[in-house]
Structure formats: C-alpha cells, structure tokens
Amino acid sequence: MANSVEIRGxxxxxxxxxxxxxxxxxxxEGEFVxxxxxxxxxxxxxxxxxxxxxxxxxxxxxxxARRSAxxxxxxxxxxxxxxxxxxxxxxxxxxxxxALKALDExxxxxxxxxxxxxxxxxQAQRVSLARALVREPELLLLDEPFGALDALTRGKVQALVxxxxxxxxxxxxxxxxxxxxxxxxxxxxxxxxEGRIAHEVTVDLPRPxxxxxxxxxxxxxxxxxxxxxxxxxxxxxx
Amino acid sequence: MTTKPLDAAVLPQQKEVVxxxxxxxxxxxxxxxxxxxxxxxxxxxxxxxxxxxxxWFLTSAxxxxxESVLASPVDVIRQAVDLTKNGELPSAIAASGRRAAIxxxxxxxxxxxxxxxxxxxxxGEDVIDSSMGMFRAIPWVGLIPLFIxxxxxxxxxxxxxxxxxxxxxxxxxxxxxxxxxxxxxxEAARMMGLGRFxxxxxxxxxxxxxxxxxxxxxxxxxxxxxxxxxxxxxxxxGLGYLMSxxxxxxxxxxxxxxxxxxxxxGLACDFAVRILSRRLLTWRANFEGEA
Numbered sequence: 043m044a045n046s047v048e049i050r051g052x053x054x055x056x057x058x059x060x061x062x063x064x065x066x067x068x069x070x071e072g073e074f075v076x077x078x079x080x081x082x083x084x085x086x087x088x089x090x091x092x093x094x095x096x097x098x099x100x101x102x103x104x105x106x107a108r109r110s111a112x113x114x115x116x117x118x119x120x121x122x123x124x125x126x127x128x129x130x131x132x133x134x135x136x137x138x139x140x141a142l143k144a145l146d147e148x149x150x151x152x153x154x155x156x157x158x159x160x161x162x163x164x165q166a167q168r169v170s171l172a173r174a175l176v177r178e179p180e181l182l183l184l185d186e187p188f189g190a191l192d193a194l195t196r197g198k199v200q201a202l203v204x205x206x207x208x209x210x211x212x213x214x215x216x217x218x219x220x221x222x223x224x225x226x227x228x229x230x231x232x233x234x235x236e237g238r239i240a241h242e243v244t245v246d247l248p249r250p251x252x253x254x255x256x257x258x259x260x261x262x263x264x265x266x267x268x269x270x271x272x273x274x275x276x277x278x279x280x
Numbered sequence: 281m282t283t284k285p286l287d288a289a290v291l292p293q294q295k296e297v298v299x300x301x302x303x304x305x306x307x308x309x310x311x312x313x314x315x316x317x318x319x320x321x322x323x324x325x326x327x328x329x330x331x332x333x334x335x336w337f338l339t340s341a342x343x344x345x346x347e348s349v350l351a352s353p354v355d356v357i358r359q360a361v362d363l364t365k366n367g368e369l370p371s372a373i374a375a376s377g378r379r380a381a382i383x384x385x386x387x388x389x390x391x392x393x394x395x396x397x398x399x400x401x402x403x404g405e406d407v408i409d410s411s412m413g414m415f416r417a418i419p420w421v422g423l424i425p426l427f428i429x430x431x432x433x434x435x436x437x438x439x440x441x442x443x444x445x446x447x448x449x450x451x452x453x454x455x456x457x458x459x460x461x462x463x464x465x466x467e468a469a470r471m472m473g474l475g476r477f478x479x480x481x482x483x484x485x486x487x488x489x490x491x492x493x494x495x496x497x498x499x500x501x502x503x504x505x506x507x508x509x510x511x512x513x514x515x516x517x518g519l520g521y522l523m524s525x526x527x528x529x530x531x532x533x534x535x536x537x538x539x540x541x542x543x544x545x546g547l548a549c550d551f552a553v554r555i556l557s558r559r560l561l562t563w564r565a566n567f568e569g570e571a
Binding site (some may be wrong): 173 | 473478485563564
C-alpha cells in the first residue's frame with residue numbers, strides 16, 4: 043500500500059538544543075501507528091510538525107493535505123455551541139446536519155446545542171474527535187487524547203477510536219505514553235528516544251485485543267524494557 | 281566519621297507517646313426548621329440607605345442641618361418636580377447625555393481601533409502600547425486647561441475630555457483580552473483550517489469580549505465622571521450648567537438634585553452593561569446556560 047506519511051532526515055532544534063535527529067519514518071495509508079516515549083523525547087514535536095503547526099525544520103516531510111488532530115485537552119471554543127465547534131473552519135455556512143452526523147458517530151448527538159463548558163471530560167473529548175473526523179482526514183493525529191480521562195471513560199473512548207478508525211480507514215498517528223493503550227490500538231508501535239525512532243514493533247494480534255493474551259504480555263514486557271521500565275510480570279492485572 | 285548511627289539503644293529512652301485524648305465535635309445542622317421570623321436579606325440591605333435618607337430628612341426638618349449646608353430631601357424632590365415641569369431638567373439631561381454619547385462613541389472607536397492594531401500586529405504593539413502607557417500616566421482631568429486652549433470653551437473640549445476618559449479603560453481591557461487569548465485554542469483553530477480572518481472572528485475577538493465588557497463598564501462610569509468635570513467650564517446647557525448656576529445662588533437643593541441625576545444615569549449605564557454581559561457571555565454561565 044502507498045505511504046500516507048513520508049519523513050526523510052527530519053531535524054528540529056530549539057535554541058540549539060536538538061530535539062529531532064535526522065528522523066526517518068513512513069506511515070502507510072490506513073495504518074494505525076502508536077508513538078511511545080518519555081516526556082521530552084520529541085514525540086509531541088514530531089506530531090506538531092506533521093500537523094503543520096511547526097515548520098522551522100530541516101529535512102523533508104510529506105503528509106496528506108487532508109489531516110486533522112485531537113489533543114490532550116479538547117480545545118473546544120467555549121463561545122460556540124458544540125455543533126458549531128464541530129464544523130468550525132469548514133468552508134461555507136455552518137452545516138448543522140453534517141455536525142449532527144459526526145456527533146452521532148461519537149455518540150453524543152443529543153449534546154449538540156449545549157455550550158462546551160457543560161460537557162464532561164469524556165464528552166468533550168468525543169466532540170473533539172467528531173471535529174477531527176468530520177473533515178474526512180486521510181491522516182488523523184492524536185496527541186495523548188485519553189491522557190486526561192479517568193480510567194473508565196478512557197476505555198470507552200479508546201474503543202470508540204478503534205471503531206472510528208475501522209469505519210474511516212484513515213491513517214492514525216497516536217502519541218501516548220501508555221504502553222497498553224498503544225498495544226490495544228495500533229498496527230505498529232514506535233518507541234522514540236532522544237529524537238530518534240529507537241525501536242519498532244509490529245503488533246500482529248487479532249482485534250479486539252486481549253490484554254491477558256501471552257503475546258500481548260510478551261510485547262508489553264518488551265516495550266516496557268525498551269522504555270527502561272523494569273517491572274515483574276507477576277503483578278499483571280487480569 | 282564520628283556520626284553515630286541512630287541505633288536501637290537510643291529509642292527505648294524515649295517516653296512512650298501518650299495519645300491525646302480523642303475529642304469529638306458535634307456538627308449541628310443549620311437548616312431552619314421552626315425559626316422565629318427573620319428579616320429578608322433584601323430588606324436588610326435596603327435598611328442602610330433608607331435609614332440614611334431618613335436621618336437626612338429628620339435633621340433637615342428639625343433644623344440641625346441648615347439649608348445653606350444641605351437642602352432637605354423634600355426640597356430636592358420639590359425641585360425635581362418643578363424643574364421637570366418647566367422642562368429645565370429634561371433639556372439639561374438631554375444636553376449632557378448628548379455630550380456623553382458623542383464623547384463615548386469617539387473614545388470607543390479610537391480605543392477599538394488602537395487595541396485591535398496593537399493586539400493583532402507586533403508592529404502595532406511596539407508603537408501603540410508603549411505610547412498608551414505613557415499617555416495614561418497623564419491625569420486626564422488635568423488636560424482641561426490645554427483642551428480649552430486648543431478647542432475653545434464650546435462643546436468640543438467637553439466631548440474631547442469624555443472621549444479621552446473613555447479611551448484608556450477600553451483600550452487596556454480590549455488589548456489585554458486579545459493578548460490573553462489561549463494559544464492552544466488558536467493552534468487548534470488553525471489546525472481546523474481557519475485563516476487569519478477566521479481566527480480573529482472566531483477565536484481572538486470572542487476571547488477578548490469578557491475583558492472588553494469590563495472595560496465598557498469602566499468607560500461608561502468614566503464618561504459621566506469626565507462630564508462632571510468638563511461641564512464646570514463655561515457650559516450654557518446641561519447638568520453641569522444647572523449645577524454651577526445653582527452654586528452662584530447657594531441653591532443646595534438643585535446641586536443635590538444634579539448629583540442624584542448623575543448617579544442615576546451612571547447606575548443606568550452600569551445596569552445596561554450588566555444585562556449586555558449576561559446576554560453576550562451566556563457561554564460562561566456556570567452550568568445553567570443550557571440551550
């Protein structure tokens with residue numbers, strides 16, 4: 043399959059402090075890639091570059107023109123009703139029917155006409171996903187979109203993202219520091235360290251994935267090891 | 281190393297810690313079940329002002345407060361009725377209101393343009409904001425003599441003073457509002473395809489609105505204040521004219537009446553802005569602004 047994203051020799055420095063070192067990466071069309079790494083390893087920088095929010099770079103990056111993003115905080119405009127937030131920035135008059143369709147897809151069409159401040163964290167994150175997907179992106183960038191959610195809500199929204207990905211078939215780059223989340227969702231997991239892709243693993247497990255499957259447990263141990271987190275497996279939650 | 285490790289031998293010397301006797305507290309409910317009659321809060325709040333007016337009335341009626349110092353409230357009300365009947369008060373209010381309105385519109389326009397240019401462009405910020413900071417240090421009331429030299433003693437200096445007084449609070453609040461726009465929201469909106477114009481319309485101006493409304497409240501109260509000063513100078517109409525005339529004849533009743541009218545006009549403006557804020561900022565309403 044053709045590549046959706048092609049990165050060749052990408053470098054980025056902040057005040058002489060190099061964050062990305064000659065990074066190469068391809069993401070295929072429709073591929074779900076998770077990017078793991080410690081804070082400050084450059085993963086969010088990479089995502090911002092792919093989003094087009096940062097162009098003070100060296101090297102070459104090819105991305106689809108149709109791409110969108112969801113961030114750790116939902117970043118909804120508080121002075122626009124939920125549905126107006128969803129279709130913000132789309133050409134033409136705000137299309138309410140289109141917004142409702144997108145909100146329905148994430149399961150909160152009934153909140154279309156409220157102010158964003160009245161939403162719970164999980165609901166706001168769903169709106170943020172609807173806003174990203176209504177643009178029919180070929181590449182969806184997710185910057186720790188589940189990071190601020192409580193555990194129960196996180197599981198639901200993760201399942202939603204898996205379902206939406208299946209429906210839309212867009213390539214996804216998910217930045218996270220949660221190993222399990224990466225293994226539950228992605229085709230391929232990258233581990234970033236000091237501005238480079240240090241490790242890479244293909245997750246060839248059937249979906250929906252089972253956290254307790256032996257292959258899953260092995261992969262998690264390997265990733266944790268790469269991340270420098272040593273943990274015995276006896277305490278594995280079931 | 282001479283430091284002795286804290287070993288077990290030291291510990292037994294310590295007295296056994298006697299736990300403090302456990303104390304308990306009783307939390308009594310404050311829900312009123314069968315309380316005696318209590319005065320409603322609104323009545324209590326009104327008691328102060330009403331009491332003061334009553335005191336004013338009594339001291340005037342008994343002659344403790346001579347009319348040359350302060351006219352009695354009865355006289356003030358009588359004056360209000362008389363001056364309304366002969367049309368002097370309404371025409372004075374109209375003349376003053378006209379000055380306030382024109383001055384406000386000019387000042388607001390200037391403030392809006394300056395704050396947008398300074399808020400949206402780096403060059404504008406460098407040139408305008410430092411200048412505004414400098415001019416603000418000048419007490420604007422002190423400019424009256426200069427304005428008379430420049431604009432004469434007719435309407436222009438009065439309107440100019442109002443405009444000047446209005447400009448500062450509006451400028452600084454709108455500019456501050458624009459500059460406090462959440463960079464994360466700007467980033468997200470850019471990502472969603474908003475251009476420069478869209479960003480200004482959907483992100484920057486709405487986030488400046490709460491600050492702008494605070495500025496508007498200040499600006500309106502400043503407008504009336506500026507008018508009080510400006511109308512002391514050679515006015516031939518308006519509340520200030522009425523007041524300085526009354527001063528020549530020691531008519532404290534008219535002076536007090538004019539002060540009351542100024543206060544009421546200021547209150548009315550403040551009330552209007554509060555209503556406006558409530559309508560424009562429904563999105564901030566704390567979880568009750570459901571559509």
